[in-house]
Amino acid sequence: MSGFEFVALSLPPMVIGVLAAIACALPGNFLVLRRQALIGDAISHVVLPGIVVAFLLTGMVSTWPMMIGAGGAAIVSVLLIEAIRRLARIEAGAAMGVVFTAMFAGGVLLLEQTDTSSVHLDVEHALYGNLESLIWLDAAGWGSLVDPVALAGLPPELLRMAVVACVIVAFLLVFWRGLKISTFDEGFARSVGVPVRLIGGLLVVLSALAAVAAFDAVGSIIVIAMFICPPAAARLMTDRLEIQVAWSVGFATLSAVAGYVLAGYGPLWIGFENAVSAAGMIATVSGLVLAVAAIFGPHRKGAQLPR
Amino acid sequence: MLVDALFLQMGYNATLVTLGAGLLGFAAGISGTFLFLRNRALLSDAISHATLPGVALAFLLMVALGGDGRSLPGLLAGSAVSALLGLLCVNALVRHTRLNEDAAIGAVLSVFFGFGVVLLTVIQTLPQGRQAGLESFLLGSTAAMLWADALIIAGGGAAVVVLALLFRRPFLLVAFDAAYARARGLPVARLDLLMMGLVMAITVVGLKIVGLILVVALLIVPPVTARLWTDVAARVVWLSGIFGASAAYVGAAISATAPDLPTGPIIVLVSFVVFVVSLLLAPSRGVLAAWLRYRRFQKRIHIRQGLLALAQGHPIYERLTLRLLVAAGWARGDGVATDDGMGYAARALRDEARWTALRTDNRFEAAAAMYDGVRDIDTVLTSDQIAEIDRRIAETPA
Incomplete structure (x- = not known):
């Protein structure tokens, strides 16, 4: 394949996939350690009603209203889960199950009631995303990477995903100590004056941000897979948080690149004509990585986190 | 229109769907209860998402064997196999690694679902795949439900109900105290697997009607709702079945209109609406009941404090206190006690003095622990004990 084709058709989606995977995997480390892994699952389900409501209010499929709608829905769902957990006095998992199914069902119903035949808005899109379509038409070859005119034509998702990834990295750097202490020993963190609730809240908000930005580019499946699989696999590799985060970034990158390549070129190698879903393949590869870590990971044994 | 639908007058297909949904809701409500009481509600989410690759592989296999690929029993069998595989993966991750169950659930559901999506895109490129309509398993599709499909749902649902009711005692024991169940010699691991097996069966049977993303709602929402109404486990099981059945029946009827x-x-x-109504109105666990309890307590505190103030001749500044006293006929609007009020105030003061004496006396330690500022002392002590307290008060110099 020529450099032109690769730079124009494969590089942007691959980079977006890697950025999305890293943006989700970074907060995912803490969600897994805090036993909140399924928050990502709940958030990615309620993205659908969020974008449908945004579409109904604005009447168009454009990025910002949809992102705001999805973000709003994510925050509403987190608050509802917390409210139901406390009012009904039930475990968090059941409260999540109640909230995200109801909100997802509401989203599907609204979608059915709305005339969306003229726009590209459906359940499948929210689930799988359309990574393959994020191509860079202005690219003429590797040289375009230093050509400002061509760079201006990059898919906007790329810049957005990069900004979100930077915000998340910045959050982790600023709050690293507090985040680390409050994740492993909340009582101790509170006693030494760490703002435990603020940090916990920010973590959920940033996870929602990562989920919302990533769903637009790559769909909800990757979001859930990347929140959980790379951090879970990394946790089986080491006992040190810093190293675990590094492993998770490596696994996320590996899954995104290998998944994209396998989806785009894998079928051609074995004689099929059409590519398969990149989002699905990235999730699959991350699962294989986790499976390998679960069988060979040096720190796979040990005590589970206490409730 | 809705009345017609509720009484099954909307035609053959709607009747099949409504009855099938009702039965499915009943079976899901009952088997979901055990999962919920075991605190593993979201495990059903992993099981349901894990059905997708099985559906797709079954389709591919049936096409490869020269079949149509759309036969429901074949697709459901495929979904059951991959759901079981997903379940075993969750179990293996939890048992053999240090990952917690929530991480294992999330990993399995996203990976299996992602692989299923890969297979769906493969199917779309096949000539037979264009009309496969496997996407309908995501959200369910009842438009073309056949008598044979309804029979599968009815048979599967009935089998699940029978098994769940047969095993309800060991299931409940495991759900409430797994360690005790193990000590009693129950095969906890196998019971857990059977419990999950029933959930898996519900998921598979429910694919046609509600689809794999939402079928977890049938397993989670009715038990949570039922739990609000009663503290007795056996009643939660039945109530959950009834809530599940009626929500599914009414929902299917509404959708037929x-x-x-x-x-x-x-x-x-x-x-969800049934759940929200229950959350608001359920006795004792409901929000309204809790609010009323709070108001009643608040009222008693205000009256008590108001009476003490009247007895000691203090002015009453708190408006709610004054309003309550006036309403009871114990004070006038300007805060002066009525004759009735003076009597009750004197009683409250005497009560308070008795409590004070009681709380300094070690012999009444247990009774003193019940002091909350509003309780009348004669609900805690016998008249002999009160007389004893009164003697002590009389002996102490003021």
């Missing part, structure tokens, strides 16, 4: 009301989401939303 118009073309753009998809069955699965409507059923889920009806269950």
Whole structure:
């Protein structure tokens, strides 16, 4: 394949996939350690009603209203889960199950009631995303990477995903100590004056941000897979948080690149004509990585986190 | 229109769907209860998402064997196999690694679902795949439900109900105290697997009506709702079945009244409405009941404090206190006690003095622990004990 084709058709989606995977995997480390892994699952389900409501209010499929709608829905769902957990006095998992199914069902119903035949808005899109379509038409070859005119034509998702990834990295750097202490020993963190609730809240908000930005580019499946699989696999590799985060970034990158390549070129190698879903393949590869870590990971044994 | 639908007068297909949904809701409500009481509600989410690759592989296999690929029993068998595989993966991750169950659930559901999506895109490129309509398993589709499909749902649902009711005692024991169940010699691991097996069966059977993304709602929402109404486990099981059945029946009937009301989401939303109403109105656990309890307590505190103030001749500044005293006829609007009020105030003061004496006396330690500022002392002590307290008060110099 020529450099032109690769730079124009494969590089942007691959980079977006890697950025999305890293943006989700970074907060995912803490969600897994805090036993909140399924928050990502709940958030990615309620993205659908969020974008449908945004579409109904604005009447168009454009990025910002949809992102705001999805973000709003994510925050509403987190608050509802917390409210139901406390009012009904039930475990968090059941409260999540109640909230995200109801909100997802509401989203599907609204979608059915709305005339969306003229726009590209459906359940499948929210689930799988359309990574393959994020191509860079202005690219003429590797040289375009230093050509400002061509760079201006990059898919906007790329810049957005990069900004979100930077915000998340910045959050982790600023709050690293507090985040680390409050994740492993909340009582101790509170006693030494760490703002435990603020940090916990920010973590959920940033996870929602990562989920919302990533769903637009790559769909909800990757979001859930990347929140959980790379951090879970990394946790089986080491006992040190810093190293675990590094492993998770490596696994996320590996899954995104290998998944994209396998989806785009894998079928051609074995004689099929059409590519398969990149989002699905990235999730699959991350699962294989986790499976390998679960069988060979040096720190796979040990005590589970206490409730 | 809705009345027609509720009484099954909307035609053959709607009747099949409504009855099938009701039965499915009943079976899901009952088997979901054990999962919920075991604190593993979201495990059903992993199981349901894990059905997708099985559906797709079964389709591919049937096409490869020269079949149509769309036969429901074949697709459901495929979904059951991959759901079981997903379940075993969750179990293996939890048992053999240090990952917690929530991480294992999330990993399995996203990876299996992602692989299923890969297979769906493969199917779309096949000539037979164009009309496969496997996407309908995501959200369910009842438009073309056949008598044979309904029979599968009815048979599967009935089998699940029978098994769940047969095993309800060991299931409940494991759910409430797994360690005790193990000590009693129950095969906890196998019971857990059977419990999950029933959930898996519900998921598979429910794919056609509600679809794999929303079928978890049938397993989670009715038990949570039922739990609000009662503290007795056996009643939670039955109530959950009844809530599940009625929500599914009514939801399917509503969806039959118009073309753009998809069955699965409507059923889920009806269950959610039942849940919200229960959350507000349930006795003792409901929000309204809790609020009334709070108001009653607040009222008693205000009256008590108001009476003490009247007895000691203090002015009453708190408006609610004054309003309550006036309403009871114990004070006038300007805060002066009525004759009745003076009597009750004197009683309250005497009560308070008795409590004070009681709380300094070690012999009444247990009774002193019940002091909350509003309780009348004669609900705690016998008249002999009160007389004893009064003697002590009389002996102490003021």
